[in-house]
Amino acid sequence: MQIYNKYIVIMRYKKLAQCGNVNLPYGTECVVIDKHIICDKGIICYVASQDAFNYFSQNDDGNGLERGRLTQAIIKRLDRKEHDPTYQDRWDKVWSDPVCQKYKRSDFADHWLWNYDFYNAPLLDLQYIAKLVGVK
Template sequence: MSSQNALDYFVQDDDSAGDLRGKLVDSIQRCLERRDAAYQTRWNRVWASALCQKYRRPESEDYWLWARAFFDAPIFDLQAIAALVQ
């Protein structure tokens, strides 16, 4: 699965945590899309995070796009990113 649609709708489940992984990915994306007073603060934390940088597509220097690895990330990493963007 390499298309964006596949990444948006299907997640890795080889560790039996696919449901939780999908919920975390969705929660992170929805939180970052929310245009409220904390919008820029959340994005500043994402850009400054070494953990988040690990999951960013490197070919885009001025726009954030999650790499495939983000959609397959360990639950622990996704939980840390979810806490970061809250």
């Protein structure tokens, strides 16, 4: 597993974090120390936590905002919506695609959850998955 040094806020983080109440606007840069995302106030969260997945994106390559936009758009596109006849078709594509398979958590055989690597994936892979599921 690669250790990243930089993360960026992809959606305002206004919550109680490990270091206390934090209000980080979109685009705020953070660092990673010992697998924890850190801001000027202290430790926010663990890099593999749900808060990290929802509010931050790896930014070592300077593409963190785009990476975050794509991961969130893919997740939103795959959410079940009422009266959506193509919902299962999108998921069938994901389940059968070898690129997507790299990003499935292996500890859930019959349920798809995105793994840590998905949230840190190269932009080309995320762009491919976004196109596969019909992100506009």
